[in-house]
Amino acid sequence: SSSSSSSSSSAAAVGRLSNISNHLSPTGSNPLVKVSAEVSEALSSGLPVVALESTIISHGMPYPQNLETAKEVEAIVRESGAVPATIAILDGLPCIGLNLEQLERLARLGKNAQKTARRDIAYVVASKRNGATTVSATMFFAAMVGIPVFVTGGTGGVHRHGEHTMDISSDLTELGRTPVAVVSAGVKSILDIPRTLEYLETQGVCVAAYKTYEFPAFFTQTSGCKAPCRVDSPEECARLIDANRKLNLGNGVLIAVPIPKEHSASGSLIESAIQQALAEAREKNITGNAETPFLLARVNEITGGASLASTLDIALVKNNAAIGAKISVALAQLRS
Ligand code: PSU
Ligand code: MN
Numbered sequence: 001s002s003s004s005s006s007s008s009s010s011a012a013a014v015g016r017l018s019n020i021s022n023h024l025s026p027t028g029s030n031p032l033v034k035v036s037a038e039v040s041e042a043l044s045s046g047l048p049v050v051a052l053e054s055t056i057i058s059h060g061m062p063y064p065q066n067l068e069t070a071k072e073v074e075a076i077v078r079e080s081g082a083v084p085a086t087i088a089i090l091d092g093l094p095c096i097g098l099n100l101e102q103l104e105r106l107a108r109l110g111k112n113a114q115k116t117a118r119r120d121i122a123y124v125v126a127s128k129r130n131g132a133t134t135v136s137a138t139m140f141f142a143a144m145v146g147i148p149v150f151v152t153g154g155t156g157g158v159h160r161h162g163e164h165t166m167d168i169s170s171d172l173t174e175l176g177r178t179p180v181a182v183v184s185a186g187v188k189s190i191l192d193i194p195r196t197l198e199y200l201e202t203q204g205v206c207v208a209a210y211k212t213y214e215f216p217a218f219f220t221q222t223s224g225c226k227a228p229c230r231v232d233s234p235e236e237c238a239r240l241i242d243a244n245r246k247l248n249l250g251n252g253v254l255i256a257v258p259i260p261k262e263h264s265a266s267g268s269l270i271e272s273a274i275q276q277a278l279a280e281a282r283e284k285n286i287t288g289n290a291e292t293p294f295l296l297a298r299v300n301e302i303t304g305g306a307s308l309a310s311t312l313d314i315a316l317v318k319n320n321a322a323i324g325a326k327i328s329v330a331l332a333q334l335r336s
Contacts (some may be wrong), residue, residue: 035145036097038047038173042083043146046336048328050077051142051150051180054088056317057106058113059293060153061310067107069314071100073321075152080325085147087138089116092128096145106132112292115289117170135182136174143178148241148331153317154218155254157196159291160278167291168199175252176203181241182279183324185316186216186223186256189273190295193223201228206244206253208237210323214327216258219270219312226257234323238330259321263315266308273309274300
């Protein structure tokens with residue numbers, strides 16, 4: 001592997017830290033993070049690994065649907081030839097790669113696991129809590145152990161009225177500072193998509209839409225916004241990620257995959273539910289890190305219980321998992 005060839009790059013630092021438990025804990029007694037044996041072996045052999053977040057499990061869906069989805073997403077990653085590494089903090093220990101028992105524990109904890117963005121990591125670790133990592137925290141840990149590709153459903157963004165509230169997801173600043181490629185279905189229109197793209201530009205994030213010129217809005221293929229660049233295959237994504245790494249740019253890459261055609265007809269129905277949820281959030285004065293979970297839950301309820309929106313949430317994360325795994329396979333081939 002060429003991953004440790006340029007000594008000052010953060011990617012190289014990440015490579016050197018890929019056996020981080022040993023590096024940071026010479027005694028082996030109190031490791032800062034726990035990398036599962038399977039993930040650790042895959043990383044040291046240069047095999048493709050895909051990081052997966054855990055807020056989607058704890059806060060995104062009810063038990064047992066969340067467990068089923070998490071297992072299915074991992075299975076899709078495996079079918080496409082990569083090793084899944086779901087990331088969460090359990091009893092204060094950041095775990096990279098959860099076994100079935102740990103996955104089940106997190107799924108049962110649901111919202112009793114703390115939603116953990118970058119700012120929350122130190123507290124959750126220090127107080128030995130259980131933390132479900134958002135995109136920002138998952139990227140942080142993925143980079144720490146040298147996982148270059150990360151799959152999720154939708155990322156955070158600039159909230160509507162964010163120009164007044166300054167509520168801008170730390171996912172965006174993380175994308176600006178951490179060299180991990182995030183595969184998502186874009187950002188939901190609960191957010192301000194044009195400002196999200198502006199902010200990503202400010203942060204120097206490479207944003208590429210997959211097989212389209214449009215930046216997708218999760219439930220819909222179009223957002224009215226052009227994506228800054230277009231990629232048409234896993235190999236092209238891999239070359240983009242590799243160029244970003246070799247140049248030592250230090251920022252992340254956001255690969256936005258539009259909702260597949262067979263699901264996209266439902267988009268407009270969901271759009272009206274989103275408008276209603278936004279109005280309710282304003283009425284109830286719901287702000288801060290409670291806003292995203294509130295909006296997502298209300299959209300699910302408005303579109304009917306075991307709803308359209310949650311069905312699409314699951315379909316999209318699975319679609320992203322298949323593509324993200326292929327990207328990570330292409331990237332591993334490029335580097336071997
Ligand atoms: N958007 C979704 N589904 C999600 C999230 C966002 O469509 O599950 C979660 C992700 O974990 C994301 C986080 O990183 O919400 C962003 O929260 P906030 O807006 O508070 O930064
Ligand atoms: Mn926020």
